[in-house]
Amino acid sequence: MSADRAALRRALERGEREGGNVEFKERLTRGVHLADGRLESLAAQLRHRILSGDGEATYVVGVTDDGGIAGISPDAFSESMDVLSLLAEEAGAHIDDVETWGVGDGDGLVGVATLQEGAVLDVDDDHIVVGTAGHVDHGKSTLVGSLVTGDPDDGQGGTRSFLDVQPHEMERGLSADLSYGVYGFDEEGPVRMDNPHRKSDRARVVEESDRLVSFVDTVGHEPWLRTTIRGLVGQKLDYGLLVVAADDGPTKTTREHLGILLATELPTIVAITKADVVSDERVREVEREVERLLRNADRTPLLVERHGVETALDEINEQVVPVLTTSAVTKEGLDALDELFEHLPKTSATEGAFSMYIDRTYNVTGVGAVASGTVRSGTVEAGDELLVGPLADGSFREVEVRSIEMHYHRVDEASAGRIVGIALKGIGEADLDRGMVLLPREADPTAVREFEAEVMVLNHPTRIDDGYEPVVHLETISETASIHPEGGQLLPGDTGTASVRFKFHPYMVEEGQRFVFREGSSKGVGTVTDIVDEE
Template sequence: MSADRAALQRALDRGEREGGSVEFKERLTRTTHLADGRLESLVAQLRHRILSGDGEATYVVGVTDNGGIAGISPAAFSESMDVLSLLADEAGAHIDDVETWGVGDGADADGLVGVATLREGSVLEADDDHIVVGTAGHVDHGKSTLVGSLVTGSADDGQGGTRSFLDVRPHEMERGLSADLSYGVYGFDEDGPVRMDNPHRKSDRAEIVKSANRLVSFVDTVGHEPWLRTTIRGLVGQKLDYGLLVVAADDGPTRTTREHLGILLATELPTIVAITKTDMVSGERVDEVEREVERVLRNADRTPLSVGRHGVAAAIDEISEQVVPIVATSAVTKVGLDTLDELFEQLPKTGAEEGAFSMYVDRTYNVTGVGAVASGTIRSGGVEAGDELVVGPLADGTFRPVEVRSIEMHYHRVDEAAAGRIVGIALKGIRESDLERGMVLLPRESDPAAVREFEAEVMVLNHPTRIDDGYEPVVHLETVSETASIHPEGGQLLPGDTGVARVRFKFRAYSIEEGQRFVFREGRSKGVGTVTGITGVE
């Protein structure tokens, strides 16, 4: 066996012994190993191995019970690591390291065998040094490619190869378009950026969370116009600290660019503009596009700041709702990526709110043996495993008591998480089928209300004629996306008008508070608003 397999050979030589710290598994599956009864015995087994190894255990995956190398597919190995992570969490431990090797020679080396090192205790103390960045921009302007290069440090191949690190659905890979929100993460320690070697492995994301002193999470939104609703959900529904608007140098600002910029600025999100694909055009064209971007920003009453002319320090000092830094970049040549690194390493957190814990549900899913999981960005406060919460409102307007079973962040289990973190929270006391996007998780003692109607100050950004009483757009507030009727005070609002209106959700109630901002949209019509009072509670 080659030298690079020394860790595997050592584990095989030690063997699986009673009272030892080594365990052999061919594979672990959610359906089999997380089932009732089996879960408890496997957790007890893992805890025994940890104790036998004085706080450390070794799991060899992809081998038979007698240590024969079998090899399993990459998908089966990934699932095995997911299951092992869940077992470790239940046992009060965590996966500290994973090494893998191919099984077979040449073209036949399609199986994997791996050694996972597990250690006792939680792996991460939650902190506040974590910023969340939402991307926006026209389709094919390079949002996902830019983020893929940032989180890996890899240059793109000129065909958008690094964007595959963020794609979440097979049809997106085939078409080269993103149709839903996707996520990426990288970080920084005292030596600089901490990136992923293999973004397709969940364990690599977990390693970033474990080792970085500062985290940068990206919510990568959708550029194709038919999915503008999804883009709005990403920019409004996540607790973002900054926006990153991309403009391709070979195309320049488009109508979609202006639309996305309008949403970012209307929600008062400090924003950076990245001019992408500078490798495809001349320097003169890059300068021309930068001037076009500056004109668009000035027309929106914002002040552009060229980082190339004024420097990173000026951008960090000046960035605000009014001042928008502009950076020229290329994912192919990596020009400008070090500038974005500097910005993301030093920019202060802006999106977190103080107060009690709250999180609006963005996604839901079910994990066999664990149950319902609600995913979203923590809006305020913090949450710990074991906390007693309520979730709702349900369809009947009530809130259901639940308990936090576990918390996961970028595929990494944590004991607690603070405001601004993108997390998945496993819940006891509710089925996944009863959870919906737009619901909110709150402390048990909060006594929330289900709001059907509220008063707001609204501004019409764009409308072909006028907004009359009873106008029905889709309102996007936090992760809520719901048709609502708008009833302006005085009966109507014209484009550019700001006024008071009564807003009523058409189909059901949600948890709404004074001061929350929202976007409303219907066709080419758009506007923004702020909740000023609650007028209808169920």
């Protein structure tokens, strides 16, 4: 048996014996194992295994009673995990981890499920999501790295390495690691990560915190502004955090990012970073540049150093922008940011039926298709029946929620603002796409190809004519669309009515949604005012 099957080998060697914490199951089915009172007896058996293992049990699925490797189909394995999850809930426990391996020449699976005592974490904490923006090398990843770990930077961007996204983490487990950093607060103060690379460390922060702060990364390089727009528009953000390096000052990219933050009416904080590498006089100079930049955008800067954190908490909104000076090396300003993030109110709307625009999709062996994103409204629970779409033909498909994870921690439910991964039954990963939406099964959604909007041109070298084709970013949708201004054209700085038509694919669009459109150096913003019915 290969080295990567070590967990399976250990479980088989320990064997299924009286007084042990290992249980062998070839498969578990709803029809057999949840019928005629068997749920209670099997839950009691599971409870016995957990007590025998001092709070932990190991279930090997896809093996015979004597430990022989049998292997079962992916569908049978998924059903077995569903049943095991119900048994665990009945026994006051939860599935903490599942590892699977292929067996034989076909698609058979064998797996090891680790179960822990205690119910699945019920996350009812306050949770805000912050979108970070700023020019490359202005220190946003380093700043966030120091916030979530509490460690000072080494002056070489050392804390930034904590936040590098590891692609294999997305491939190996049911995770929604959209945010590149998370920390929290309890009654004693900040709850930080010791090592953000460790999945269990993120789960610990989620479990221990009464309030969570997730940071959604954006890209600082100018060629990747499209990715930045996706991060700022496509997530259910509560606040923006714009960084400006004290040695460099505001740049063209800074102005681009600030324009997007403010155009989408996101309350924003500006952090002047790298204060340790320049003189106090240079810091004051950059502060004045930032103040001018904000005033030119019809916003009111509020210097936190002068007016205090409490005033910033009282005054921050779409018009008032707190500005503070920070250093990840000396930790200057980090206490003020902690205080802000601990007490800032949630701003994104949470009422209404469940909805979530899909940002990423991936496949997990033994689990199936996973859609990740930020819950836009309402609440979703494991077992819920949903609709997903629109598919290419404009239809919506019925699916079921297998399980939900947030920052590597299995949760029973997730509400608006949570960044989650949702495992779906009834659809393959190949049929899911970014820009699709998850809705309750009783919803009656309509795929939209064209809509009316109020648009404002922020920047364009000449004018926008009828049929102009930029990329429209709305929620997690990024699609080429043609714009048809009323009157035939729009000049830079103009606001007017226009029809917007997606070029390749219909999407779920609603009145009131805001969007950004961009093509080359041109960009603008808009608000959906009406949906055009397709005849």
